[in-house]
Amino acid sequence: MMGQVETASAVKGFDLDIYFPEGLIGCEEWQHFVLEADPATAPVLVMRSLDEPAVSFLVTDPYLICPDYRFELGEADAAALEAASPDDVAVLCILNVQLSPSPPLPQRGEETEGEGVVITANLLGPLVIHKATGRARQVVLANSNYSAHHVVAGDRGADLEPAPLPAGREGG
Amino acid sequence: MLILARREGEAIRIGSEIVVTVLEVDGERVKLGVTAPRHISVLRQELCEAITQENRAAADLAEAERAQALALAQQALTAGRASAP
Numbered sequence: 001m002m003g004q005v006e007t008a009s010a011v012k013g014f015d016l017d018i019y020f021p022e023g024l025i026g027c028e029e030w031q032h033f034v035l036e037a038d039p040a041t042a043p044v045l046v047m048r049s050l051d052e053p054a055v056s057f058l059v060t061d062p063y064l065i066c067p068d069y070r071f072e073l074g075e076a077d078a079a080a081l082e083a084a085s086p087d088d089v090a091v092l093c094i095l096n097v098q099l100s101p102s103p104p105l106p107q108r109g110e111e112t113e114g115e116g117v118v119i120t121a122n123l124l125g126p127l128v129i130h131k132a133t134g135r136a137r138q139v140v141l142a143n144s145n146y147s148a149h150h151v152v153a154g155d156r157g158a159d160l161e162p163a164p165l166p167a168g169r170e171g172g
Numbered sequence: 173m174l175i176l177a178r179r180e181g182e183a184i185r186i187g188s189e190i191v192v193t194v195l196e197v198d199g200e201r202v203k204l205g206v207t208a209p210r211h212i213s214v215l216r217q218e219l220c221e222a223i224t225q226e227n228r229a230a231a232d233l234a235e236a237e238r239a240q241a242l243a244l245a246q247q248a249l250t251a252g253r254a255s256a257p
Contacts (some may be wrong), residue, residue: 026224044246055231076213096230097241125223148222153248
């Protein structure tokens with residue numbers, strides 16, 4: 001097991017070609033990307049596909065969303081990344097911006113276009129990138145409680161999430 | 173799809189390096205043990221499907237909407253850092 005990955009500085013100084021040998025999960029054909037770190041859009045970066053020009057992702061530093069975000073990088077993942085130490089890698093997460101999600105109930109009257117925006121982050125499947133080589137992998141934090149659909153902004157998205165369970169059950 | 177019937181304690185071998193053993197059968201639940209080389213990741217399918225779905229949804233932004241989405245994401249993240257009510 002590698003130590004815990006902590007790379008809060010991932011967003012800084014990044015502008016490189018990255019290569020996912022196995023593609024993204026469920027999208028194996030998307031392997032080559034360029035990560036564009038434009039200071040004007042910080043802390044959001046654009047990860048643009050070189051395989052399919054229409055495909056690009058908005059990504060960011062997951063620590064900005066969840067300050068105690070951390071995980072153990074499994075051996076299979078570390079081996080695939082050819083990473084010897086947690087210091088070799090940076091972590092990013094994909095943002096999903098829904099500009100006009102369908103409301104749970106039909107609403108009459110006023111249009112509230114601007115308020116329909118929901119932004120979520122995929123904290124369950126972060127992107128781990130070898131900082132020196134650009135070799136990358138989308139890992140699955142199988143034993144964590146992180147969500148693939150962590151709400152960053154947008155009340156409606158929060159409403160759609162299942163209600164959290166009470167912290168403690170009777171009798172423990 | 174290859175279909176094999178197995179009992180508790182029995183196993184199947186996939187290639188020369190992967191062995192899946194049926195450890196326990198209890199009603200609707202089956203406990204499986206997987207032995208595989210370290211470079212092979214073993215994951216529950218529904219986790220992969222959740223991430224696949226998020227990946228597809230996140231990539232599904234029209235060119236015209238991308239700049240707006242980027243601005244909104246930037247705003248949400250910087251607002252969150254500036255003040256935590």
